[in-house]
Amino acid sequence: MSPTLATISPDWPCQVKAPGSHDWERTAARWLRDLLPARYAGYSTLTRHPVLLARHAQLQVEHEIRAVRVALRTCRAELPTIGVSETVIEGTIKMYAAELEQLNRLARAVRLITEALLGGGGGTGRGWPGR
DSSP, X not given: OOHHHHTOOTTSOTXXXXXXSTTHHHHHHHHHHHHSOGGGGGOHHHHXXXXXXXXXXXXXXXXXXXXXXXXXXXXXXXXXXXXXXXXXXXXXXXXXXXXXXXXXXHHHHHHHHHHHHHHSTTOOSSOOTTO
16 A cells, blocks of 8 residues: 555545545546536636635535534424424434534545645646646
């Protein structure tokens, strides 16, 4: 096993090759694009600059974290007023809690990829090799 692969964080997404390995930035960009709404795929500024893509993905995940926190915090008070049963509310709370954990993992992974693009693993932050 190479030193790069041996030191990868457990938060590094399995869909993304290790920093410094052949084509790792492309796998990172593909993974980051999947975090964004589909309409962002058409913006060449994001697709040509992996650091910008990572930045926007981080903003997107942070926004989703805030939205889930609000939903979690308000569901006990608001859902009964629209006729949602206690059983469904409990399931909703569990769903939001699980989603919040997943989003926090994604945020950590995006930060790791951003760090690799900025300072290591062959990422230049300016674009793709050969472009």
